[in-house]
Amino acid sequence: DAKTTQPNSMESNEEEPVHLPCNHSTISGTDYIHWYRQLPSQGPEYVIHGLTSNVNNRMASLAIAEDRKSSTLILHRATLRDAAVYYCILDYSGGYQKVTFGIGTKLQVIP
Amino acid sequence: DAGVIQSPRHEVTEMGQEVTLRCKPISGHDYLFWYRQTMMRGLELLIYFNNNVPIDDSGMPEDRFSAKMPNASFSTLKIQPSEPRDSAVYFCASSSRASGVYNEQFFGPGTRLTVL
Numbered sequence: 001d002a003k004t005t006q007p008n009s010m011e012s013n014e015e016e017p018v019h020l021p022c023n024h025s026t027i028s029g030t031d032y033i034h035w036y037r038q039l040p041s042q043g044p045e046y047v048i049h050g051l052t053s054n055v056n057n058r059m060a061s062l063a064i065a066e067d068r069k070s071s072t073l074i075l076h077r078a079t080l081r082d083a084a085v086y087y088c089i090l091d092y093s094g095g096y097q098k099v100t101f102g103i104g105t106k107l108q109v110i111p
Numbered sequence: 112d113a114g115v116i117q118s119p120r121h122e123v124t125e126m127g128q129e130v131t132l133r134c135k136p137i138s139g140h141d142y143l144f145w146y147r148q149t150m151m152r153g154l155e156l157l158i159y160f161n162n163n164v165p166i167d168d169s170g171m172p173e174d175r176f177s178a179k180m181p182n183a184s185f186s187t188l189k190i191q192p193s194e195p196r197d198s199a200v201y202f203c204a205s206s207s208r209a210s211g212v213y214n215e216q217f218f219g220p221g222t223r224l225t226v227l
Contacts, residue, residue: 036216043115043202043218044154087154101146101154 004088009106012078020073020105022088027068032091035062035073036101037084044087044101047073083109115219117203123225129191132222135184136205144204144216145178145188154202160186193226200224 005023012018024033035047048055048062050071055062061074075082087104116135124130136143144159158168163180171178175194180186190197200223204216 038154043204043221044216045218046215049215100156103153 003100004090004102006086006088006102006105008103009108011108011110012075013110014080015077018075018078018082018107020075020086020088020107021070022072023070024088024090025069027090033062033064033068033071034089034091035060036087036089037082038087038104039081039084047086049091078107078109080109080111083107115203115205115217117201117219117222119222120220121223121225123227124193125227126194127192128226129189130193130197130224130226132188132201132203132224134186134188134203134219136186136203137207137217138184140205140207140217141183142206142208142216143180143186144206145186146202146204146218147199148202148221149199157188190224193224195226198224198226 003026010020032049032051034049036044037047038044048057048060050062050064052064054064063072063074065071073086085104085106087101089101115137118133122130141162142159145157146154147157148154155170157170158178159166160180163183175192176190178186178188188201200221202218202221204218206216
């Protein structure tokens with residue numbers, strides 16, 4: 001399975017943008033890039049996903065490098081509620097369901 | 112929809128006892144996953160089902176762990192006998208292929224298991 005590498009922790013000031021990096025140098029052409037986050041004492045929740053093009057939704061943006069070996073989750077204005085562990089995950093396309101969560105990046109938002 | 116429901120939310124038991132964790136997936140979802148989360152190992156996939164059939168149980172740590180899905184609306188994860196190293200938060204998640212290619216997983220609130 002292709003693996004991802006993320007920093008263990010990051011800090012951001014409230015209301016500033018946050019860029020969470022993820023390296024996936026062994027990604028295959030059929031792997032989707034997913035991001036989930038886990039708020040304290042809760043189960044993970046979906047944030048965003050993409051394949052080749054940059055993606056935007058109400059929660060965040062996903063910027064994917066042209067060679068797809070890295071990606072960045074962008075939170076445009078961090079709030080205290082965004083303090084969580086963020087997981088970057090690769091998943092086969094076509095509905096294969098097994099994904100592997102790593103340790104993720106713990107984001108601290110400073111008021 | 113109420114989301115994925117797990118019970119109990121907290122379980123404290125003594126070493127050697129049998130523990131049964133329960134999960135009700137979101138109605139209509141055809142995939143169900145069991146995960147375990149610890150500080151040391153993070154979030155690990157234990158087993159997942161498709162249409163009530165176990166597809167991959169390679170993450171089940173040992174024979175003391177077993178999982179069943181007797182119908183589309185119910186699954187159990189059983190540990191017998193339990194050991195202190197089984198202490199963790201166990202999450203159940205479900206997803207559906209019916210909506211297309213993307214396979215977002217919806218997680219339950221988890222069961223915090225403590226084995227003394």
